[in-house]
Amino acid sequence: MKSFIFFFISFCFSLSLFGQSSSLYKHELGVNITNVLVRSLGNEAGFEASNFPITYKRLLSKKGRYLRTAIGFRVSQVDNVISLDEQVVQGDLKMGLEWRKNITDRLLFNYGFDGFAGYEENTVSNGVVELYDNEKRIGGDLFLGLHFLVKKRIALEIESTAYVLYANRAEETRFLTVSGSDMSDNQSRFETSLIPPQWLHLVIKF
């Protein structure tokens, strides 16, 4: 623990030594590093992972307007010890526009909007019963954020987002050995939230 504190303080001091003023680069690639930090600190309890771990931004105008996209996807198949086969297919895409305003040499205020859509499918089977569900979601958001330049080509970003989302979820219980007895359910939900900054992105500019 002491070494962690020492490392952390040293890291923060090093940021000030390498501080640079802002420059415009055409491409920005961002990675959500919150998962790594949270897991390394043993804080996984109650942590909400983001659906968008990767972001990419393209400079559109020298006044600081960006086209932004974010993606997240997962395809996995697990055969675990209690003979359950689990399959997950998930994909999310977000696209929008972003504007920036300089607050200081190294701190920028960014704001804008996004539209997003996603699909997720889960299947769990034990060879007799198969539980299947899928969810389609679509929505949009407005965001306000801060972009902190650590170095000329490296930045840290946080965002507060207000979003609206509509999702449709279909669930099925399939009895693999008995035909004609499957059960299904279909539900829709509406969601709107103001999310305070809870994810930290590391951004590389090139």
Next chain:
Amino acid sequence: MASPSYQILRMRAILFFAFFWVFANVVFAQNDDATSLENELEEYENHNFSSLSFNVSPLLFELIPLKQSPTKSGPIDLAYAWGYKQHAFRLGLGFRVNSSSDVQSRGVIRIGYENNKSLSPKLRYYSTFDFWIGGGGLNLPNDANNSGGIIGLSTGLGLQYFVHDLVFIGTESNLFLGFNGGFSLQVIPPVSIYLGIRI
């Protein structure tokens, strides 16, 4: 000799304060000239200003090692203030609404008045009078979820530490009087930490 749990608690507290102290004083320290900052602040006090504050508690609390439970970081997630000299109109929002019955929905709007003053070139305090309306609880630690409405008035005190002439870290506490699922007279403790900018 101190017990292991006490030692862990102490190390967590040290890390927490180290984070703030170092981040505030080193990372943002570009224009550290106190006289210049004082002039800047005097200038603000004689002009219109607007500020935007982000509730960064959920992110910061995730970075404290060995956290055991999800963070409840207070009712307001985003706050905006607009004013002239020491007087400001302020608006606070926090909501999470889900039509699914599995998820507890909540939402609060806070509208009010703020009177702020300098304690030092970097430190300001402010007093507030607000009107609250919403539902679903105040999202406070150890607060039981409730589906009742919230309506009431509050008075509060807050502190802002300017780590840069346009960037501050702040927190505030309120005394709430009204209905929160039932009659309520309660202190809303300073559970939220705000990172704010003057825009």
